Each structure stands twice: as structure tokens, then as C-alpha cells.
Amino acid sequence: MELVVDMGNSRLKAAVYSDSELSDFKSIPYNNEPAIECLKKQLLAFPDLTKLILVSVLGQGFESSVRGYCEQQGINLIWAASSENAQGVQNNYAKPLSLGSDRFVALVGAKKLFPNQYCIVVDCGTAVTVDALTSDGVFCGGVIIPGLQLWGDSLTSRAKQLDAHELDRPSVLAKDTAQAIGSGSLYGLVGAVEGLCQRIESQLRTTYGGDISVVRLLCGGDAHVIAKHSRLTFELEPHLVLLGLTEFSGT
Numbered sequence: 001m002e003l004v005v006d007m008g009n010s011r012l013k014a015a016v017y018s019d020s021e022l023s024d025f026k027s028i029p030y031n032n033e034p035a036i037e038c039l040k041k042q043l044l045a046f047p048d049l050t051k052l053i054l055v056s057v058l059g060q061g062f063e064s065s066v067r068g069y070c071e072q073q074g075i076n077l078i079w080a081a082s083s084e085n086a087q088g089v090q091n092n093y094a095k096p097l098s099l100g101s102d103r104f105v106a107l108v109g110a111k112k113l114f115p116n117q118y119c120i121v122v123d124c125g126t127a128v129t130v131d132a133l134t135s136d137g138v139f140c141g142g143v144i145i146p147g148l149q150l151w152g153d154s155l156t157s158r159a160k161q162l163d164a165h166e167l168d169r170p171s172v173l174a175k176d177t178a179q180a181i182g183s184g185s186l187y188g189l190v191g192a193v194e195g196l197c198q199r200i201e202s203q204l205r206t207t208y209g210g211d212i213s214v215v216r217l218l219c220g221g222d223a224h225v226i227a228k229h230s231r232l233t234f235e236l237e238p239h240l241v242l243l244g245l246t247e248f249s250g251t
């Protein structure tokens with residue numbers, strides 16, 4: 001069987017890929033463990049693993065560890081990474097290889113779901129990325145902002161009187177500190193995502209024509225909560241990166 005794995009900054013996300021379907025979704029925080037140990041534990045749970053398709057934002061040292069481990073265990077590893085042009089996506093970043101591989105793979109996933117559409121891909125993880133893709137599969141650029149957890153963390157780590165934030169009681173008329181920070185984080189991020197989508201859309205219309213339609217896709221750990229509170233319409237695809245990884249299966 002094949003496994004697709006997305007090694008993010010805080011969490012491992014994985015799914016089994018067989019018969020063109022994804023199943024057995026997992027999202028496991030690293031907590032205080034090295035990411036490689038977390039990955040090894042997951043792999044041990046699949047003794048009949050034949051192929052591992054993996055994307056990582058964890059750098060060169062992590063990549064070497066994974067390559068070494070897979071070689072030692074006889075696991076066929078496919079390392080999905082940003083490139084100038086692959087899987088139907090043309091990467092127009094100034095330095096194409098410096099684009100986060102998770103962003104590239106998410107764009108590949110969007111291209112698979114909406115092959116002939118302009119797309120905006122919003123990935124809501126530790127960081128939030130908002131990326132634009134033309135109907136021809138050209139990645140035209142995007143932005144990076146802090147993710148939901150970081151909005152609150154940045155305040156609680158820098159302001160003495162701010163010590164906690166709660167995201168589960170959102171109100172713009174919050175009546176205690178934790179609720180005020182949590183609500184500010186949530187509605188602030190929702191507003192930021194909406195504003196960025198609208199700016200990108202108007203730029204796409206200026207460049208490619210006023211009559212184009214643009215699909216907005218939302219993925220990542222906080223996709224549901226952002227979709228729930230946004231007034232814009234999104235295609236909710238929480239596993240877009242894992243879906244994008246399946247396109248690397250034959251490579």
C-alpha cells in the first residue's frame with residue numbers, strides 16, 4: 001500500500017492511498033518529539049508499506065534523516081518538492097525551488113480538482129498562505145501570514161497582562177481577556193484572508209479579464225473554522241495537500 005504524508009511545522013498529516021482513494025486520515029502533533037521520530041512511529045504501523053510519498057517544510061537535515069531511514073527499511077520514497085514546472089503547475093516564484101513544497105503540492109491538488117479554473121488556494125496551518133493559480137496552471141504568486149494559533153501566541157508572549165486565548169467563544173464584544181484575544185485572532189484572520197482573496201481576485205481580473213471566475217479553496221488544520229466564520233464562499237478541501245501528493249505517485 002501507499003502512504004501520503006505532509007510534514008508541517010507543527011503536525012504530521014497522513015493518509016493511505018489505494019485504488020485512487022485516500023482513507024485513514026491522521027493529524028498528529030509533534031509536541032516535544034523530533035518530527036522524524038513521529039514519522040517513524042507512523043510508518044511502523046504499516047508493515048506492508050510499499051511506497052511513501054512525502055512533502056516536508058522541515059529542511060535539509062530532516063530530509064537526510066528520512067532518506068536514510070527509507071533506504072535502510074527498503075521503503076520506496078517519493079520526495080515531493082517545488083520545481084519550475086511539474087504536475088501541471090508552472091511555478092513563477094522568483095526562485096522556484098524556494099517556494100514551500102507544501103504550497104506547490106497544494107497547487108497541484110487544486111489543479112487536479114479544478115483543471116481549467118482560476119484558483120486561490122488558502123492553506124490554514126501554522127502559517128497561512130494565500131496563493132493564486134491561473135486556469136492554465138500558472139502559479140502567479142501569493143502571500144504568507146501567521147496562522148490562527150500564532151495570532152494569539154504573539155500577544156501572550158509579548159504583553160504582560162495577556163496570558164491566555166480561547167478560540168471557542170468568539171464574540172466581537174468579548175467580555176474577558178482570553179475571549180477578547182481569541183475573538184480578535186479568529187475574526188482578524190478571517191478578515192485578513194477575505195481581504196487578501198479580494199485583492200488577489202481584483203489583480204487577476206485586471207490581468208486576465210474582468211469576466212473570469214475564481215474558485216477559492218480552503219485547506220489545512222484551521223480550514224473549517226475559517227470557512228465557518230467567513231462571509232466568502234470557499235471550497236472546503238481540508239486534505240488538499242495529501243490529494244496533491246497523490247499526483248506524484250507515478251513519478
Ligand SMILES: Nc1ncnc2c1ncn2[C@@H]1O[C@H](COP(=O)(O)OP(=O)(O)OP(=O)(O)O)[C@@H](O)[C@H]1O
Pocket residue numbers: 007008009010011012027057102124125126127147148149150219220221222
Ligand atoms: N488536532 C488538533 N489539535 C489542535 N489544533 C489543531 C488540530 N488539528 C489542527 N489544528 C489547528 O490547525 C493549525 C495547524 O494546521 P495544520 O495541522 O494544517 O498544519 P501544521 O502542521 O501545524 O502546520 P503547517 O502549516 O506547517 O503544515 C493550528 O493553528 C491549530 O489551530
Ligand SMILES: CC(C)(CO)[C@@H](O)C(=O)NCCC(=O)O
Pocket residue numbers: 009057098099100101102103125127128129144
Ligand atoms: C510558508 C510555510 C511555512 C507554510 O507551511 C512553508 O510553505 C514554508 O516554509 N515556505 C518556504 C518559504 C516560501 O514559501 O516562500
Ligand SMILES: [K+]
Pocket residue numbers: 008102123125126220241
Ligand atoms: K501546511
